[in-house]
Amino acid sequence: MDSLDSVAETVLRRRYLRRDENGNVVETPAGMFRRVAETLAQAEGRFDGDVEATGRTFYEAMTALEFLPNSPTLMNAGTELEQLAACFVLPVEDSLESIFTALKQAALVHQSGGGTGFSFSNLRPEGDVVKKTGGVASGPVSFMRIFDAATEQIKQGGRRRGANMGVLDASHPDVEMFVTAKEGTGAFRNFNLSVATDAMFWEAYDAGEPYDLVNPRTDEVVGQADPDDVLDLAAETAWETGDPGLLFLDTINEHNPTPQLGRLEATNPCGEVPLLPYEACVLGSINLARHTDGEAVDWDKLRETVHMGVRFLDNAIVLSDFPVSEIEEMMTATRKLGLGVMGFHDMLVDLRIPYYSREAVEFAGELMSFIHDESWAASRQLADERGPFPAWEDSTRAEPMRNATTTTIAPTGTISLIAGCSASIEPIYNVAYTKQVMGGLEIVNDRFVDLAKERGFYAEELMAELHDRTSIQNVEEIPDDVKQLFHTAHDVPADGHLRVQAAFQEHVDNAVSKTVNLPRSASVEDVKDVFLTAREFGVKGITVFRSGARSEQVLGETPLQ
Ligand code: CDP
Numbered sequence: 001m002d003s004l005d006s007v008a009e010t011v012l013r014r015r016y017l018r019r020d021e022n023g024n025v026v027e028t029p030a031g032m033f034r035r036v037a038e039t040l041a042q043a044e045g046r047f048d049g050d051v052e053a054t055g056r057t058f059y060e061a062m063t064a065l066e067f068l069p070n071s072p073t074l075m076n077a078g079t080e081l082e083q084l085a086a087c088f089v090l091p092v093e094d095s096l097e098s099i100f101t102a103l104k105q106a107a108l109v110h111q112s113g114g115g116t117g118f119s120f121s122n123l124r125p126e127g128d129v130v131k132k133t134g135g136v137a138s139g140p141v142s143f144m145r146i147f148d149a150a151t152e153q154i155k156q157g158g159r160r161r162g163a164n165m166g167v168l169d170a171s172h173p174d175v176e177m178f179v180t181a182k183e184g185t186g187a188f189r190n191f192n193l194s195v196a197t198d199a200m201f202w203e204a205y206d207a208g209e210p211y212d213l214v215n216p217r218t219d220e221v222v223g224q225a226d227p228d229d230v231l232d233l234a235a236e237t238a239w240e241t242g243d244p245g246l247l248f249l250d251t252i253n254e255h256n257p258t259p260q261l262g263r264l265e266a267t268n269p270c271g272e273v274p275l276l277p278y279e280a281c282v283l284g285s286i287n288l289a290r291h292t293d294g295e296a297v298d299w300d301k302l303r304e305t306v307h308m309g310v311r312f313l314d315n316a317i318v319l320s321d322f323p324v325s326e327i328e329e330m331m332t333a334t335r336k337l338g339l340g341v342m343g344f345h346d347m348l349v350d351l352r353i354p355y356y357s358r359e360a361v362e363f364a365g366e367l368m369s370f371i372h373d374e375s376w377a378a379s380r381q382l383a384d385e386r387g388p389f390p391a392w393e394d395s396t397r398a399e400p401m402r403n404a405t406t407t408t409i410a411p412t413g414t415i416s417l418i419a420g421c422s423a424s425i426e427p428i429y430n431v432a433y434t435k436q437v438m439g440g441l442e443i444v445n446d447r448f449v450d451l452a453k454e455r456g457f458y459a460e461e462l463m464a465e466l467h468d469r470t471s472i473q474n475v476e477e478i479p480d481d482v483k484q485l486f487h488t489a490h491d492v493p494a495d496g497h498l499r500v501q502a503a504f505q506e507h508v509d510n511a512v513s514k515t516v517n518l519p520r521s522a523s524v525e526d527v528k529d530v531f532l533t534a535r536e537f538g539v540k541g542i543t544v545f546r547s548g549a550r551s552e553q554v555l556g557e558t559p560l561q
Contacts, residue, residue: 001030001063007441008418014438015159015414016074032074033062039078040069043315047386058312066290066301067309068415070283070338072113073316075159083112084282084320086410087268087338088327091277092143094122094217099143103150108323110154110162114280115269117165120144121196124217125173140168141177144191151190160414162190163269167247169196170230173213173222179234182241192269193244194541195234201227202535235528238544245271245543246531252540255509257404258334260394271541272408272513273338278330281338281510282316283410284309286371289343289421292350297367303374306339310378313337314386314402335389338408338510339375341368343421345428349447354484355427356496361503364425368407368507375406405509417441425504425514427489427497432467451482470547489517490547494530502537511540520547 004012009029018027018035027035041055061067068074070086077084088109092102106116126139144166151162166188168178179195182188204211205227213223234244252264252274264274273281286309291302317335322328344364345355353359382402389395389404397404409425416423417435422445431448435441444463452458457477466472470490473483487496494516501514516530527544534542 001033004029004418005420007443008420010438010441011414011417016071016418018079030063033059035078036069036074037062039082039319040073040312040315043318046318049385054311054315057308061305061308061312064290065287065419065421066305067284067286067312068419069312069316070285070410071160071414073282073284074415074418075113077316077319081112082319082321083114083323084316085280085322085331086114086283087117087273087275087281088114089117089119089266089268089275089277089279092118092120092122094124099123103147105324105327106147106162106164107150107154109327110151112323113159115163115165117167117266117268117275118147119167119169119196119265120178121167121169121172121265122216125215125222126177128215128217139174139177140172141174141181144181144188148188148190164191165194165267165269165271166191167194167196167266169249169265170198170201170225170227171212171214173215175213175225175230176233179230179244180237182243183237188243191243192271192543194247194267194271195230195244196247196249196265198249201230205231231528231531232524235524235531238549239522239524239527239546240549242543242545242549245541246534247271247274247541248535248539251538252511255540257397257509258391258395261330261333261391267511267541270411270513271511271543272340272410273336273510274540275336276330276334278324278326279334279336280322280327280331281336281405281408282313282320283338283340283408284313284316285340285342285410285412285415285424287343287419287421288341288367289346289350289419292347294350296351297347299370302370306371306374307378307381309339310337310375310382310403310406313339314379314382333389333391334404335402336405336510337375337379337403338410339371339406340409340412340424340508341371342412342416342419342424344425345422346447349451349485352481352485355487355500356492357484361499364500364503365506368504372407372507372509376401379403379406407508408510409504409508409512409514411513417443420446425500425512427487427492430466430468430470430488431472431486432463434468445486448482448486451485452478455479455482489515490519492517494518494526494544495533498530498533498537498539498542502539505539515543515545518544518546522546 017025037059038055044051044054073084090102120140123140124137128137210224212221215222262276267274379401383400388400412424431445497516
C-alpha cells in the first residue's frame with residue numbers, strides 16, 4: 001500500500017488498529033484495510049457477485065486513500081462488534097418508558113461507535129402535569145441532561161466520545177430554555193443542539209407577528225413567542241457557545257424520499273443526515289485530493305470511485321449488525337447511504353481555484369452534480385442486481401433504486417486525518433499547525449510545501465513562522481496568487497462558507513455538515529444574519545462557530561481525548 005504519513009500512523013495506532021487482550025496493537029494499517037475490504041466483500045456472495053475481485057477493489061481504493069468509510073466500519077468490520085454505521089436517530093415519546101428506552105438504545109449505539117440524534121419535541125413541557133404521580137413534569141431540557149451524563153460515561157468502546165444531536169421544535173413551550181441550554185460553562189458538552197423551524201415560524205417572522213407555542217401532550221396553545229426574539233436569543237447563545245443551530249424542517253421534508261414512513265424531525269450529531277426514528281446511515285467519503293492529475297479532475301477515476309463507493313456502502317448495510325432490532329428493520333427498509341467527499345480544498349488548489357471565489361462555488365455544483373448522478377446510476381444498477389430498497393414502491397423515487405438516498409457531506413473529522421487531506425468541503429485550518437488531539441498532531445499542508453518549493457520561497461524559517469497562524473494573508477514572502485489558494489477557515493467570510501454549503505446541498509440527497517466560521521470580533525447580529533442568509537439559500541440546517549466561542553467543540557474538530 002502507499003505509505004501513510006505519521007499523522008495517519010498515529011491516529012490508526014491509537015484508535016483503529018486491533019489490540020489483544022493486553023492492549024497491544026496486533027494489526028498493521030494494511031492489515032486493517034485488508035480486514036475491512038475482505039469483510040465488506042463477503043456481501044457479494046449473497047448476490048452471486050465476485051467476492052475476491054471486489055475485495056481487491058475495496059482494498060486498493062482504501063490503501064490508495066481514494067475512499068474511506070466512516071470510522072465505525074474501519075473499527076468494527078470483521079470483528080465481533082460488526083456495527084458499521086455512524087449515524088442514528090432514535091425516537092423519544094412523552095413517557096418515562098420511552099425516554100429511558102431511548103437512553104438505553106443510545107448507550108448501545110454509542111458503545112458501537114455510532115452517534116445519535118433525537119427530537120425532544122414530543123415531551124410535555126416543564127411544569128406540565130404528570131397524571132400518574134400527580135407531580136410536575138421536568139421538561140425536555142431536564143431529560144436531555146440525563147442523556148448527556150450517560151454519554152459522558154460511555155466512551156464508544158474507549159475509542160471516541162459519543163455524540164448527540166438534540167432537536168426541539170420552535171413551537172415547543174420550552175423553546176427558550178432549550179435555546180439557552182448551553183449558556184454558561186460545561187453544560188451539554190456531548191450535545192449539539194438545533195432548533196427546528198418550519199413555515200409557521202417563518203411566516204410569523206416575515207409578518208412580524210408572534211406564533212403559537214403548543215403543548216405536545218394536549219395539542220393546546222399555551223402561549224406565544226416572537227420569532228424575532230427566539231432568533232435573537234439563538235444568535236446570542238450561538239455567539240457564545242456555537243449552539244444552537246437551526247434546522248429548516250420544510251426544506252428537509254420536501255426532500256424526504258419516503259414520506260409514507262413518516263416526517264423527518266431530527267438529524268444525526270453533525271447534521272449531515274436527517275433520519276426517521278430508528279433509521280441509520282453508513283457514510284463513506286471520496287478523497288478528492290486523489291482524483292486529480294495535479295491540474296485537472298480525473299473524471300473517469302472519480303466515476304469509478306463513486307460506483308465502488310456505492311457498492312461498498314450497500315455491502316456495509318448487508319453485513320452490519322445493529323444493537324437494536326427496530327434499527328435493523330428501518331435500516332433495511334430504506335437502505336440509506338451517505339457517500340460524500342473530503343479534500344475539496346486540496347482539489348481546488350490543484351485546479352488553481354481560490355476557495356473564496358465564484359468559480360469555486362460553480363465548480364462545487366458541477367462536481368457534486370456529477371457525483372450525485374453517478375451515485376444514483378450505481379444505486380439503480382444495484383437495484384437491478386439486488387432489488388430495490390423495500391420501501392421503494394411508495395417512495396418519491398421514480399425508478400427502482402437500491403438506496404433511498406446515496407449522498408451526504410460528512411465532517412470527516414478523523415478519516416481526513418487518515419487520508420491526509422483537507423476535511424470534508426471545509427477550507428483548510430492553516431498550512432501548518434498542531435492539532436490538539438491525541439497528544440498533538442503536526443499537520444502540514446503538502447500542497448503548500450510543494451508550491452513553495454516550486455516557486456522558490458520555501459524556507460524552514462518561513463514554515464516555523466507560519467506554524468499555528470490562522471491566516472497567511474499578511475505574510476510578505478508568499479506571492480499573492482499562492483495566498484489566494486490557501487484561504488483558511490478564518491479568511492473565508494460567512495457568505496463564502498454558506499455559498500459552498502448551498503452549492504453542495506443542491507446536489508446532495510441528505511444534508512451537508514458545514515461550519516460557518518466567524519471571526520472572534522463578530523457580533524450577535526452577524527450570527528443572526530448567517531441564520532437568515534442560510535434560510536434564503538435554502539440549506540437544510542445551519543451551524544455557526546465564532547472563533548474562540550468555546551474551548552471545546554463537540555464535533556467537527558475531532559473530539560478525541
Ligand atoms: O471521520 P469520521 O468517520 O470518524 O467521522 P465524521 O465524518 O467526523 O463524523 C460523522 C458522524 O459520525 C457524525 O455526524 C456522528 O454521527 C458520528 N460521530 C460520533 O458519533 N462520535 C464522534 N466522536 C464522531 C463522529
